[in-house]
Amino acid sequence: MPDWTYHPLRGAASALLGERRAQLTALRLLATIGSRPAGARLIARGFGHRHPPERLAGEVAGVPVRVRLGISVPPSLAHDVVRAMPPLGAGVVEVAPVTAADVDTVREAAAGRSLPLVVGACDAAAQVALKPYVDGFTGDDDPRLVRVDGPDVGAAAAVLEEPDAVVLARPAVLVEAGPGWFARVVEAATPTAAAPVLRDVGRDPRRWPAWWWALLVGLGMTGAGLGAALITLGPVLLWYDRDYLGMTLHELHAANHHLVHFLQHDRITMAGTMVAIGALYTGLAVGGIRRGWGWAREVYLLSGAIGFPTLFYFLVTGFVEPLHTATALVLFPMFVAGVRRAPHTPRWRLAPEGPEPERRRALVGQLLLIVTGAGLFVGGAVISVVGLTGVFVPTDLTFLGTDPGTLEAVNSRLVPFVAHDRAGFGGALMSAAVAITLLSAWGWRRGEAWVFWTLAVAAAAGFLPAVVVHGVIHYTDLVHLAPVYAGIALTATGLLLARPYLCARRD
Incomplete structure (x- = not known):
């Protein structure tokens, strides 16, 4: 912490x-x-x-505490x-x-x-x-x-x-x-108990604990992100995309040679962010909520409370994507079940603080991760606002070699279609950023290796696809990618500094 x-x-x-x-x-x-x-x-x-345990209550000089x-x-x-x-x-x-x-x-x-x-x-x-x-x-x-x-x-x-x-x-x-x-x-x-095992839960969903539901949401987000990536790397457009636009992939390419690549770059970054959210929720479920950490449940709650409402961005963009809507409708009840179920009995094992230099370096790493998360949240908010208003930033138009008016002249639905992808990515980025920031702020304890690996996998899933897709389509403007490079540098440095502390043996 x-x-x-x-x-x-x-x-x-x-x-x-x-x-x-x-x-x-x-x-x-x-x-x-x-x-x-x-x-x-x-x-x-x-x-x-x-919520300290009742056994720690008592009195001081006759005063109840x-x-x-x-x-x-x-x-x-x-x-x-x-x-x-x-x-x-x-x-x-x-x-x-x-x-x-x-x-x-x-x-x-x-x-x-x-x-x-x-x-x-x-x-x-x-x-x-x-x-x-x-x-x-x-x-x-x-x-x-x-x-x-x-x-x-x-x-x-x-x-x-x-x-x-x-x-x-x-x-x-x-x-x-x-x-x-x-x-x-x-x-x-705080008295703790042994960690539960899967066979102790049973097969009745009505008896499943909160961390199971949170885990299902994490796995669902990961699967949805991977599915979105496969679609983007394959057909790019599904039938409902073609129906909404009234255009095929070849017609989009003929209208602007960079447009299909631009759509792919938006959707791959969105898919990577979805996988990152899935990794964060999976880690919070297994490493945090399952072991009774109350703050882990709150991280999960606050992140989802920002992510799920972004579904209603369609009220501004005008494009309702069926798969996006179906994914949200399936996962939201699981999310609610994960939040509403009774808190788990504390099951954590604490490690001693260890060498002071190790702890100091870990605190520097913690600060870097918190700064990264806060920066991602600001970036996600800006992307959401841009997606719901102007849609494009100057570097986008330079890459496309056109302007919004020209695109609207080709197809009046083309800009709202791009806006849906852009704003949705911004909303997902804010959701991931909240989880990264709060997990780094509240979960920093020696020996909690799951915190390290959760953040590392989420960072890899979020940053690497963004860098790769920009390189593949030759959208390599330094101003546009500077926040990504800064995020990679801060995250990598922070995790390297904190690894000995977070991954220390508890005994």
Whole structure:
């Protein structure tokens, strides 16, 4: 999961601001975002564990908490920490040590809090002054409170095995491990079961688990993409295409010698993106949803929530493609079943963080994959808008050696036909981009080799056909292909950096 202390950014910020000021800046940014409802939900999905097991609930200084895991900070950090912690998965904030001189600072920090706030008071005057404003008081001699300075997730999880023990992280933990530390501790302390096997499910579809349905959607998307590629490399146009256009392939070629190749390049890139989505959904189903990762279900849900509605682009383009519609109608009920079925029992196995240099390189790789996914989403949105409006970009018209008016003069349905392919590709690219971005943001854990291979296969399926088809048809404009080359470079570099971390042996 993303780490706000990842080395290159932290080093750059420290060089400009100083180490302590850089840490405070990051903390205040988290506090600013987390104090808003939408921002809190975003951070919670990225860093937090929103549903910790009941066995981790308890109390601190007589105050009930949903998870016996929190942070202990000095008064100078209290205001920002109280606002930053709720979406990160912490259950309590301790401010210590506090003297009479810190009373006003703690009062201000306690106002509007959404987490229990306890105080380690150094004198009776401070305790009397703060009693109406805080939830309780702690002492250094309480054996149930274990304050930790190191980022060892396993050690913290082991402490939580004691039913009354409470783990309070010092600020140094966030500096070394990042705010995702709380979620990793909760995951390590969550009871898990053995992974299910296929024969345990049975043959009745009504009893199939969510990950089966998600897997079927992934395999269906892969099959549909491969089928679309075979059609494009073979007849190019099916009967309904010819009926809609009122033209044969030879007539299209006679109208413009580059037009058939242009249609092929659009459809091959679309087919490759469909296979990439299939690979992403298959990986999420088998590696994530099957093993009870709640974030994997959300990645699958958000990606599909963007992809399936793009079917209605036909309301703008005017061309309804029967196979596209049939594929969506068949897969959508499976998609819904995959989302609506009850979450699975946690079945993950966590690996230790391993060597620090390995983790740092993996975090750089994670950043590159997130940037790639975000760039693909922007590209998909732009392609969708272009496909639904102007249809062609300048490099397209240069390759074709014509203009939209000339094409419309040949056949009034020709431009809407191209628009359907172009806009559909943009919608599919956005769907894939969401899955890539969120899988990279939420699934980055040592030993989760399926994350590496899912992203690698999806990248190969999406990028390679696009490069090959452009080369084959000699549409090699550097401006047009620059985003593809940049995506390949970023993805390849990111995966190479992260491979030792993601593919490490769990034992």
